[in-house]
Amino acid sequence: MGAYSPIGSSPALTLGQYASMVPKDQPPVVGMIGGGQLSRMTAEAATALGIGFRVLAERPDDPAAQVVRDTRIGSHLDADAVLEFATGCDVITFDHEQVPAKILERLIERGISVRPGPSALLHAQDKAHMRAALTALGVPCPAWSTCSRVEEVASFGDEHGWPVVLKATRGGYDGKGVWVVSDIAGATRALATGQGRGTEWLVEEHIAFARELSAQVARSPQGQAVAYPVVQTRQMNGICAEVIAPAPSLSDEHAVRAQEMALRIAGDLGVVGMLAVELFDTGDELFVNELAMRPHNSGHWTIEGAVTSQFENHLRAVLDLPLGDPRARAPHAVMVNILGGDVDDLYSAYRHVFARDPELKVHLYGKAVRPGRKVGHVTLLGDDADDLLARGRHAADYFTGNIDE
């Protein structure tokens, strides 16, 4: 028998065998679930790399859906929609951590790569699972316990001191699902918000931090990892408002400790792609607050400010390509989020902010303005962090409509 097999003479090929026989001149397709600004900015990196990029968005006017050619509309909670979306993708990754593990397991059963995988992702989906894993690893965390009744909160508070932090273990983001409570009455009110919804709770020691930091790393399936400079973040109402890179006056010892912690967490939890470790810095010690397994608001400065952006390195990691240099391109970078205010027409601010500051970099996400909603960010690079911060705040305020000049 020659190279040509008559029909029926050989067993049917599996999909994998077939795929390996097809000449593959096309670059791989990364499918990103979620159509938010993280997908939108990842799309820019995918365009530059010349890879295929597909987005599953809930609505046609989602930030990424407005710009990505290969956008599919559907819910990340709909197993069939996700499976249909993923078919033809070489790897699936995420704009958010809200895709149920069961759906991801189905993709894996069909032979589709999911990065990060569901067992890693669970640590970013379930705060109790995350705390248990980090505690087992010996990573410094606030004292914590799961709880369901106000009596448990009270006894935790009596042991570790008030106030305490109550967190819904699942579904929270941008400060939603997080309460700082000072007494039993506050705890009662917080727990009541989850009533009837089967919410599970975590109670945590309230760390009197001097500031918050974020340590970002990228990790590939084969285990290569790179650590970005550790940055300082400032939260307002639970939303990331400002990032200064690198974190001012952070000792080398603490910077290395934060990076090592993030690298270790990424390795031990099997993270693939970007990992952000949000940290409390008390001055003396660093405690892990949260994990995010995707590009993160604390890394937006890397678009202009690092040799390789977090979006490009996320793609390189999930494609198992060698990672790019995470180092900063300038002594300092500052990112300030643009929050929605009273002005619906963000574009109209360009005339002022661009004329005032020709170095300003602006990213608008195409979102409708709602008060307090993240609708964009500005970035500045330079030698003087205080100057950059003042200029970034002015520009962000101008977009919001808080105009003082």
Next chain:
Amino acid sequence: MGAYSPIGSSPALTLGQYASMVPKDQPPVVGMIGGGQLSRMTAEAATALGIGFRVLAERPDDPAAQVVRDTRIGSHLDADAVLEFATGCDVITFDHEQVPAKILERLIERGISVRPGPSALLHAQDKAHMRAALTALGVPCPAWSTCSRVEEVASFGDEHGWPVVLKATRGGYDGKGVWVVSDIAGATRALATGQGRGTEWLVEEHIAFARELSAQVARSPQGQAVAYPVVQTRQMNGICAEVIAPAPSLSDEHAVRAQEMALRIAGDLGVVGMLAVELFDTGDELFVNELAMRPHNSGHWTIEGAVTSQFENHLRAVLDLPLGDPRARAPHAVMVNILGGDVDDLYSAYRHVFARDPELKVHLYGKAVRPGRKVGHVTLLGDDADDLLARGRHAADYFTGNIDE
């Protein structure tokens, strides 16, 4: 009569009057004619700025068409297709200079902004028109004349010396339509290539240049302009192969002269958007070779290497927004084009080039590989231009398939 006018009581509104009355919370839409890599890279800048971006591409697999959500398919030579494309755009601009002036005039008649406008664009479409205009401005050019017969070429060569350069006045790009001829026989062969196609010719003095430079400026309709650092370009077979920014060892005097020349040309010809002025540098003098009124290959280094990329400043210019800072972010930047070779699967090179050089920035355009075709480029920033050039050449060669290690 109150604010509300009953139907029929007032004259019909013009489209412009109507548009000014509609609440305008949506950002403007820039329409770019042509779906090549320049559109593709402009799309990345448009996404960041949060403006609308529409592309008219000839084929669904054109570089920009693969990635831009709002892609329309049609020919730039089809007046109806262009008009339909432009309707709903706030301003029309270009990936190439091949749209006939007649079609653009029709858009302007309909009240659609075209930037650069057809009378400016004509200088980039017709080399004889360009030479006449630059000569009238007193800008240094090679000696030149229009010609149609070989006798005219011969007498030009006898007067100015051989070899001479023969150029089709229209339709040439990347060295197509350009011949360096050393004698009457060569001139005869060159002119024969245009036979029966109504080609008009320009004959020019062959400048014995030491190197080629490019001076890029952005100019807005209200006349604001910024000048990028002057770069050195190296052409191979009429195609831009390498760019070094800034041009090594260029005297301040010559750098300023080149920038002033480009600013003056942009102003006097009424250019809006990016203008690239390609120059011959003889060591003593600078002569204008070509003009391009769009983002240009000699400015690809600005994506990572300048505070504001040429793509962003092109958009800001055509939208009449204040222009961004054109200064370099590093002492040196090097760009090397990736030309098609024997390897169809460009993606497969990533494993090698990224592992070898974590600082390497790669842009692949999504084009099918054909020998000699521009399919991407690499950029490196740093302190040592020779080192950057060696690394950039290695990476570009590896993509092409010229692998020596």
